[in-house]
Amino acid sequence: MFETVTTEEGRAMAISADAIRGYIDVLVLSLLRANPSYAYELAQRITAISGDAYAIKQTTLYSAVKRLESSGLVSSSAGVSPSGKPRTYYSITDAGLIHFDVKVEEWRNTKSVVDRFINGTIEGGTP
Numbered sequence: 001m002f003e004t005v006t007t008e009e010g011r012a013m014a015i016s017a018d019a020i021r022g023y024i025d026v027l028v029l030s031l032l033r034a035n036p037s038y039a040y041e042l043a044q045r046i047t048a049i050s051g052d053a054y055a056i057k058q059t060t061l062y063s064a065v066k067r068l069e070s071s072g073l074v075s076s077s078a079g080v081s082p083s084g085k086p087r088t089y090y091s092i093t094d095a096g097l098i099h100f101d102v103k104v105e106e107w108r109n110t111k112s113v114v115d116r117f118i119n120g121t122i123e124g125g126t127p
Helices: 016-033 039-049 058-070 094-122
Strands: 001-007 010-017 074-080 086-092
Touching: 016 039, 016 058, 016 074, 016 086, 016 094, 039 058, 039 086, 058 074, 058 086, 086 094
Parallel strands: none
Antiparallel strands: 001 010, 074 086
16 A cells, blocks of 8 residues: 655655555654644544655554554544544553654664665665
8 A cells, every 4th residue: 555745856756555554653753742732633644744744643643542552652642623522532651752763773773774775776886
């Protein structure tokens, strides 16, 4: 399954749902580090921060926050929207902060390794 993203040059390209799936938790935890939020707001912020290059599906987001909650990385609490409707707010836990730091370091290491291959093959060298 592919989702369409737009490059900075304005070209549409497909991104594999599998490729981004491994980073959804990092995106959510990153946003929750700033302040508690509810799922719809998280989805809007993901789209905005990505520069409209990525829009997360609601089902993907809800699965992520539930998975994070069951892992003890996120907690939830009942709240009320300005219109008076019930709303569930999610907050990052101390364990979530530690997990986020570990995953960021893992991302940096992974990116560094992949970049060595990409840069080496683009420059015509052997990675």
